[in-house]
Amino acid sequence: MGADVADENDAVAMMLSVLDLAxxxxxxxEDIFTxxxxxxxxxRIFGGQVLAQAIIAADRTTDDDRVPHSxxxxxxxxxxxxxxxxxxxxxxxDGRSFSTRRTQAFQNGVPIFSMISSFEREDxxxxxxxxxxxxxxxxxxxxxxxxxLHPLSRRLLDSSPIEVLHVDGAIYDTAPTTASPMQNVWMxxxxxLGDDPAIHRAVLAYxxxxxxxxxxxxxxxxxxxxxxxxxxxxxHAMWWHRPARADEWLLYAQESPSARGxxxxxxxxLFTRDGVLxxxxxxxxxxRVPA
Numbered sequence: 001m002g003a004d005v006a007d008e009n010d011a012v013a014m015m016l017s018v019l020d021l022a023x024x025x026x027x028x029x030e031d032i033f034t035x036x037x038x039x040x041x042x043x044r045i046f047g048g049q050v051l052a053q054a055i056i057a058a059d060r061t062t063d064d065d066r067v068p069h070s071x072x073x074x075x076x077x078x079x080x081x082x083x084x085x086x087x088x089x090x091x092x093x094d095g096r097s098f099s100t101r102r103t104q105a106f107q108n109g110v111p112i113f114s115m116i117s118s119f120e121r122e123d124x125x126x127x128x129x130x131x132x133x134x135x136x137x138x139x140x141x142x143x144x145x146x147x148x149l150h151p152l153s154r155r156l157l158d159s160s161p162i163e164v165l166h167v168d169g170a171i172y173d174t175a176p177t178t179a180s181p182m183q184n185v186w187m188x189x190x191x192x193l194g195d196d197p198a199i200h201r202a203v204l205a206y207x208x209x210x211x212x213x214x215x216x217x218x219x220x221x222x223x224x225x226x227x228x229x230x231x232x233x234x235x236h237a238m239w240w241h242r243p244a245r246a247d248e249w250l251l252y253a254q255e256s257p258s259a260r261g262x263x264x265x266x267x268x269x270l271f272t273r274d275g276v277l278x279x280x281x282x283x284x285x286x287x288r289v290p291a
Contacts, residue, residue, distance in 0.1 A: 012161045015203070030090055031057070033057040034084060050105050053085070055071060058101035059202075065121050070237070070238065072236075075234060085106060098119065102114070129277040146166070146169075147169065161189060163188050167186065176221055183215055187211075189247040191247065200246045213287075215266045220259075230286075236282075237283070253271065
């Protein structure tokens with residue numbers, strides 16, 4: 001895996017263990033992998049875990065000179081976080097520059113997630129990027145000035161393998177003071193992930209499902225703690241632009257351009273601390289807010 005595994009209470013070790021997929025010895029028309037799940041308070045598998053596992057499974061079926069540049073996936077059913085899952089990969093296409101894979105994750109014989117991903121052999125070409133939002137305080141400043149959270153929210157955050165700092169204040173316990181369809185969040189893994197680029201790409205996918213739904217909530221002044229609010233991810237798309245380490249601070253700049261009919265769309269961009277655009281993310285969610 002490229003990283004030291006610590007004791008069983010280490011959240012990063014737990015994350016890396018579920019990303020360490022086992023592969024079937026016999027290959028027929030599909031490549032078959034199996035993996036575990038880490039515990040979740042809701043009992044449902046965290047979507048970012050399945051995203052990361054799916055991209056690792058697909059990556060293992062491509063040549064070493066090919067790296068993922070995009071994925072588009074649909075969450076089909078809630079997954080059971082107390083059970084493992086099986087991932088099947090179809091080798092749809094291998095061309096001179098690009099490879100395409102279809103990955104499906106199964107529990108109890110039925111698919112819970114379906115993804116198409118594309119891999120490329122990186123070649124020189126045009127290069128430009130959008131700019132990082134200006135005036136964002138450093139993560140150390142955000143950490144020093146962040147208000148105290150409810151003990152339950154704090155415990156949930158501290159048990160995550162990903163450290164999360166809301167620049168605009170978290171909305172776990174209280175509604176935002178100003179309704180806005182935008183937020184900025186600093187993120188990183190809580191300790192070193194080693195030097196395997198495949199692990200860092202997978203953990204970026206894992207991280208990309210954290211907090212992005214909140215722009216839809218913020219746009220309407222809603223907190224996670226509002227009684228009766230229900231949120232579920234419907235689909236997820238991600239484009240990897242440039243290499244980055246997921247164990248160094250990344251700014252996740254997010255916005256929600258639309259919500260209607262019980263669905264909300266969120267978009268995000270991940271930047272390194274010095275402003276390099278690493279990835280772009282889009283996700284649509286189902287959202288139910290009590291009248």
